[in-house]
Amino acid sequence: MKxxxxxxxxxxxxxxIGRNGWMTFASxxxxxxxxxLLGVFLILAMNVNHFMAHVESQVEIKVYLTPxxxxxxxxxxxxxxxxQSGIKSVVYVSKDQGMEELKKxxxxxAELLEGLEKQNPxxxxxxxxxxxxxxxxxxxxxxxxIPHVDEVQYGKGWVEKFFDFTRxxxxxxxxxxxxxxxxxxxxxxxxxxxTIFARRREIEIMKLVGATNWFIRWPFxxxxxxxxxxxxxxxxxxxxxxxxALLDMVRQDLSLFFLDLLPVTPLMAQVSLLLVVIGMLxxxxxxxxxxxxxLKV
Amino acid sequence: MIEMIDVWKTYPNGTHALRGITVRIKKGxxxxxxxxxxxxxxxFIKLMYREERPTKGQIFVNGINLExxxxxxxxxxxxxxxxxxxxxxxxPKLTVHENVAFAMEVVEAPSKQIRQRVKExxxxxxxxxxADVYPDxxxxxxxxxxxxxxxLVNRPSVLLADEPTGNLDPETSWGIMHLLEEINNRGTTxxxxxxxxxxxNTMRKRVIAIENGEIVRDEQRGEYGYET
Numbered sequence: 048m049k050x051x052x053x054x055x056x057x058x059x060x061x062x063x064i065g066r067n068g069w070m071t072f073a074s075x076x077x078x079x080x081x082x083x084l085l086g087v088f089l090i091l092a093m094n095v096n097h098f099m100a101h102v103e104s105q106v107e108i109k110v111y112l113t114p115x116x117x118x119x120x121x122x123x124x125x126x127x128x129x130x131q132s133g134i135k136s137v138v139y140v141s142k143d144q145g146m147e148e149l150k151k152x153x154x155x156x157a158e159l160l161e162g163l164e165k166q167n168p169x170x171x172x173x174x175x176x177x178x179x180x181x182x183x184x185x186x187x188x189x190x191x192x193i194p195h196v197d198e199v200q201y202g203k204g205w206v207e208k209f210f211d212f213t214r215x216x217x218x219x220x221x222x223x224x225x226x227x228x229x230x231x232x233x234x235x236x237x238x239x240x241x242t243i244f245a246r247r248r249e250i251e252i253m254k255l256v257g258a259t260n261w262f263i264r265w266p267f268x269x270x271x272x273x274x275x276x277x278x279x280x281x282x283x284x285x286x287x288x289x290x291x292a293l294l295d296m297v298r299q300d301l302s303l304f305f306l307d308l309l310p311v312t313p314l315m316a317q318v319s320l321l322l323v324v325i326g327m328l329x330x331x332x333x334x335x336x337x338x339x340x341x342l343k344v
Numbered sequence: 345m346i347e348m349i350d351v352w353k354t355y356p357n358g359t360h361a362l363r364g365i366t367v368r369i370k371k372g373x374x375x376x377x378x379x380x381x382x383x384x385x386x387x388f389i390k391l392m393y394r395e396e397r398p399t400k401g402q403i404f405v406n407g408i409n410l411e412x413x414x415x416x417x418x419x420x421x422x423x424x425x426x427x428x429x430x431x432x433x434x435x436p437k438l439t440v441h442e443n444v445a446f447a448m449e450v451v452e453a454p455s456k457q458i459r460q461r462v463k464e465x466x467x468x469x470x471x472x473x474x475a476d477v478y479p480d481x482x483x484x485x486x487x488x489x490x491x492x493x494x495x496l497v498n499r500p501s502v503l504l505a506d507e508p509t510g511n512l513d514p515e516t517s518w519g520i521m522h523l524l525e526e527i528n529n530r531g532t533t534x535x536x537x538x539x540x541x542x543x544x545n546t547m548r549k550r551v552i553a554i555e556n557g558e559i560v561r562d563e564q565r566g567e568y569g570y571e572t
Contacts, residue, residue, distance in 0.1 A: 052452050252433055255393075256447040256498070257423035260416070 052262070060269030064277075067242055071274065074238035078278025078330075081231035082322050085224060086286045089318050092220040097309050099213045103180035106206055108187050110173040111198040120195045121171060127193045128173060133186055136176045142169040170197060181210055228329055231278070236333030239271050243341050250341055260342050267334045275330025279322045287315050345371050346392060346502065346533070351401030353387050353557075361387040363557040365401070369535060371501070374528045376544050377537040378568055379554040385537040388554060389506050392535070393425045394418050406501060423451055426495030426503045426532075430510035432487045434479040434494075440466070441475040444494045451498060465493040469523060485516030492523060496532070503527060505536040509543065521547055544568040 064071050110128070112121060121139075128137045140148070146167055150157045177186050183206055187199045243250070253263050291311055346369040353362040361384045369375055377385050390396040391403055394410055403410040406424060413421060434443050441462055448458045466472045469489040479487055488508060495503055505524065509517035521543055528534045538544060544551060544567065551566030552559055561569065 049452055055449065248433070249435055252435065253450050255422060255427055256450050256494070257419040258450040259419045262450060
């Protein structure tokens with residue numbers, strides 16, 4: 048396409064936005080509402096995801112060694128663990144360190160352990176974390192096969208249920224996002240349909256004098272894109288301000304200290320970008336689907 | 345050159361608009377298409393610029409087989425065919441100059457060339473002095489001349505006219521006819537569907553008469569042949 052032609056399409060597209068003032072207003076606000084809901088949901092989903100990822104990363108495998116393992120055998124187990132794929136970190140905890148940990152955890156009741164220091168009943172162990180927490184059961188199963196490994200613990204049963212839960216939450220989130228996106232697309236496509244209907248005479252003449260379909264489509268395409276873009280601006284502003292306020296509130300209210308929310312900067316930039324892109328994409332798509340019928344001349 | 349070989353057209357509602365039309369129109373000819381309302385004249389015209397497709401049969405325009413023409417090549421076919429209608433089909437929000445230039449913008453002609461060529465065709469249809477006027481400030485005859493200018497601006501080899509004088513009074517109609525004749529004298533093939541008995545009988549040209557979807561008469565320097 049020639050630059051001159053593109054400029055013409057751009058001019059026509061912008062002109063249409065002004066020409067159908069009220070329809071533009073209606074569809075931009077409809078898109079804004081939809082994208083606002085989508086944005087709220089995205090922020091919520093990303094925070095929940097952040098929280099879940101945090102909990103997931105706490106999942107570790109405790110690898111207990113047989114009491115008779117000699118130092119070089121312990122070394123061999125460590126090497127075997129480090130060579131295992133999917134493992135992020137391996138930390139050695141001797142039985143003496145284990146005892147210290149236990150004491151610390153018991154706090155005032157540490158005296159219960161008195162006398163046990165001489166004959167430490169604990170085992171040396173490795174704390175292992177995986178790159179993908181969802182792989183924990185499989186990795187644990189492989190570790191069990193290593194010689195001199197006595198026992199492997201990772202919260203079997205509980206971990207699987209927790210992961211099922213997080214997976215479900217993520218899937219429901221995805222369904223919501225797709226659903227909202229479709230609603231916005233439908234709204235934009237309806238507006239474009241009205242624009243096109245108002246200009247069907249012009250389209251008819253364009254076809255008669257030999258305009259290609261893409262020549263006819265471009266202005267509407269640009270109009271849809273602009274509608275989506277404009278519709279994204281307002282919700283972005285509102286969400287930005289709103290999330291700021293929410294963070295301030297949480298920070299000041301001590302009873303909410305456990306809420307570990309994502310900071311504004313990367314999150315809101317991501318959400319804004321996503322909303323703009325989604326807005327423009329559904330705008331373009333909406334205009335394409337509403338064009339189809341009118342180009343069949 | 346336009347050629348139709350055993351062309352049939354049946355609309356989805358069951359109307360048989362054309363039944364077995366075979367005709368040959370040479371380059372540079374002037375042809376009237378006459379016949380009662382609903383006889384198939386408009387369908388005959390529409391088939392030539394691929395607004396409608398035949399149910400059966402073959403159509404060639406300038407050597408292109410319209411049946412084999414791919415959907416996305418249709419615009420390029422139409423750039424070589426000018427079409428004029430009874431209701432002019434002008435865009436009310438554009439001036440005369442813009443309406444004509446529109447047809448050239450659509451085919452992405454350079455703007456300098458557009459300005460020059462639009463000026464030329466407006467001179468041809470004698471509307472240079474009304475270039476900046478909007479269609480609703482013009483008379484019917486003037487509007488039709490703008491439509492003709494638009495149809496000619498891309499230098500098509502064929503001009504199709506579907507009842508171009510249908511909405512005009514006799515005197516204005518004659519103005520349009522002299523214009524079409526001049527265009528024809530410059531080498532453009534003209535095919536015109538009409539109900540105007542006086543014009544057909546006075547400005548003698550080839551006449552193709554269609555009744556019930558069939559060609560019943562085809563004569564050089566023919567007559568209208570129907571009572572109006």
